[in-house]
Amino acid sequence: MEKADAMSRRDALKMLGAVAIGSALGIKGAQAAEIPSRKQEEKKAMKVILVNGSPHKKGCTFTALSEVAATLNKHKIETEIFWIGNDIQGGCIACDFCRKNARCFRPDSVNSFVEKAKLSDGFIFGSPVHYAAPSGSMLSFMIRAFFSTGGSDVFTNKPAASVVSCRRAGSTGALDTMNKFYPINGMPMVPSQYWNMVHGNRPEEVRQDLEGLQIMRTLAEKMAWMLQNIAAGRLAQLPAPTKEAPVRTNFIRS
Ligand SMILES: Cc1cc2nc3c(=O)[nH]c(=O)nc-3n(C[C@H](O)[C@H](O)[C@H](O)COP(=O)(O)O)c2cc1C
Numbered sequence: 001m002e003k004a005d006a007m008s009r010r011d012a013l014k015m016l017g018a019v020a021i022g023s024a025l026g027i028k029g030a031q032a033a034e035i036p037s038r039k040q041e042e043k044k045a046m047k048v049i050l051v052n053g054s055p056h057k058k059g060c061t062f063t064a065l066s067e068v069a070a071t072l073n074k075h076k077i078e079t080e081i082f083w084i085g086n087d088i089q090g091g092c093i094a095c096d097f098c099r100k101n102a103r104c105f106r107p108d109s110v111n112s113f114v115e116k117a118k119l120s121d122g123f124i125f126g127s128p129v130h131y132a133a134p135s136g137s138m139l140s141f142m143i144r145a146f147f148s149t150g151g152s153d154v155f156t157n158k159p160a161a162s163v164v165s166c167r168r169a170g171s172t173g174a175l176d177t178m179n180k181f182y183p184i185n186g187m188p189m190v191p192s193q194y195w196n197m198v199h200g201n202r203p204e205e206v207r208q209d210l211e212g213l214q215i216m217r218t219l220a221e222k223m224a225w226m227l228q229n230i231a232a233g234r235l236a237q238l239p240a241p242t243k244e245a246p247v248r249t250n251f252i253r254s
Pocket residue numbers: 054055056058059060061062127128129130131132133165166167168169170199200201202
């Protein structure tokens with residue numbers, strides 16, 4: 001599952017008829033064939049990283065993420081399940097080390113994830129529910145991964161979604177917290193058919209949650225569809241959204 005046949009952007013172009021998109025955008029066939037970055041784009045496989053924020057490397061969260069990954073693989077999208085591990089060292093201490101060094105000072109898995117994220121096209125962040133919230137390690141991981149890349153384009157315009165696993169309740173609270181990270185980082189959120197949760201204390205129980213597994217597969221279908229559309233748009237030279245210089249107005253005025 002780590003590596004599947006890669007769907008190239010050429011495949012996406014064929015599937016989605018980007019030539020037609022190009023002509024709709026006023027780009028003629030011959031002109032479109034001369035887009036300088038096209039060759040590069042066609043060769044690059046699409047990839048989704050699925051982050052497992054559980055203390056269990058192969059537990060319930062992994063089981064849910066595996067269902068998402070298997071469906072993405074069917075669309076020839078590469079996947080990697082990235083386990084954050086059990087040595088997450090703590091939260092952000094607002095030291096601003098990352099502002100000067102473009103990485104978090106803590107030597108745990110955050111920085112290695114960010115390096116992989118630079119080459120990834122989409123993200124699924126998964127966590128067990130701990131007291132109606134994401135696991136403490138996952139929350140620390142996400143805060144530091146996003147804060148340490150603030151101002152860069154590591155995550156911008158790349159689709160993302162959250163997935164949670166719980167025994168019984170607190171799933172929507174955990175999802176709410178995790179879902180706050182994407183819009184503030186310019187990431188389109190991928191939908192499914194319901195909120196992205198599975199139920200179980202052990203992987204065997206999650207495998208019995210047929211509705212939960214279907215939600216995971218639907219999420220993957222929508223992720224694949226969004227990635228293929230983004231790739232086709234890029235090939236058709238549809239410009240990325242323009243970005244204004246940030247304006248920051250705090251509520252307290254001097
Ligand atoms: C510290 C802790 C807190 C938990 N809190 C909740 C909770 O609030 N609601 C719930 O339904 N399950 C809760 N659980 C159970 C886990 O969410 C559930 O077993 C989950 O599916 C485990 O996923 P994993 O195997 O990926 O770690 C908690 C488990 C632990 C260890």
